[in-house]
Amino acid sequence: MKIKVIAVGKTDSKQLSELIHIYEKRLGFYVNFELDIIPDIKNSKNLSEAQQKEKEGELILKKLQPTDVLVLLDEGGKSFSSIKFSEYIQKKMNAGTKQLVLVIGGPYGFSETIYQKSQGKISLSAMTFSHQMVRLFLVEQLYRAFTILRNEPYHHQ
Template sequence: MTIKLLAIGKTDNKNLQSLIDEYTKRLGFYIKFSLEIIPDIKNAKNLSKKQQKQKEGELIINKLNMSDVLILLDENGKQLDSIEFSNYLQKHMNSGIKQLVLVIGGPYGFSEDVYNKSNGKISLSKMTFSHQMVRLFIIEQLYRGFTILKNEPYHHR
C-alpha cells in the first residue's frame, strides 16, 4: 500500500515546511508516501464559496485513480486516538488496497462531488487548525501510527 496526501495550496512558513519535510522523511522508512500540492485556485476572490469548492473538487478528483481509497480530513469526520488510527492504517493495509489517499480541502471544505466519491472522513480535532498545520499533524500521526504498529518507542503508552 502507498499513502498519498493531497492538499490545496503551498506551505508558506519555512519552519512548518521543515517539520513537514522531516516527518515525511521519517515516514518513508515505513511506507511509500507522497505529499502532492494542488495549486490554489486563481482569482478565487471572484468566485463564490460553492464555485471555489467545485473547482477545487475537480482538481482533487483528477488526481485520483479508480482503485484509490479516498479519506477526507473533515471537521465532521470520525475522531480517533493515535492507537485507533494505527489500527485504522493496519486495517487498510490488510485489505489489500493499492493506495490510500488522504485529502486536506481548501478553506471552505469539499464539494459534494468529492464527498460522494470519498470512502470515509477523519477529524483530527474539534478545534480549527490552519490547513498548513494540518499537513504537519497528519504526517506526524501517520509516522506515529507506524511506530505504534512496529512497537517502537516513539509513542509512549
C-alpha cells in the first residue's frame, strides 16, 4: 500500500518543515509515502470562502486516481487512539488498498464535492490546529502507527 498525504498551502515555518521531513524519512522504512503540497490559491483575498474551497477541491481532485481511498482530516471525523489508528492502517493494508490518500484542507475545510468523494473522515483532536501543524501531527502518527504494528519501542502504553 502507498500512503499519500495531500496538504493545501505551503508551510511557512522552516522548523516545522524540518520536523515533517524527519518523519517523512522515517516513514519511508515502512511504507511507500508521499507528501504532496498544493500551492496556496492565488488572489484568494478576492474569493469567497465557498469559491476558495471549490478551487482547492478541483486541485485535490486532479491529484487522485480512481482506485484511491480518500480520507479527509476533519474536525467532525472519527477520533482514534494511536493504537486504534494503527489498527485502522492495518485494516486498509489487509483490504488491499492500493493507495490511501489523507487530505489536509485549507483554512476553510473542503468543498462539498470533496466531502462526497471521500470514504471517511479522521479527526486528530477536538481542538483546532493550523493546517501546517496538522501535517506534522499526521506524519508523526503515521510513523507511530507503523512502529506499533511492528512492536517497535517508539510508542509507550
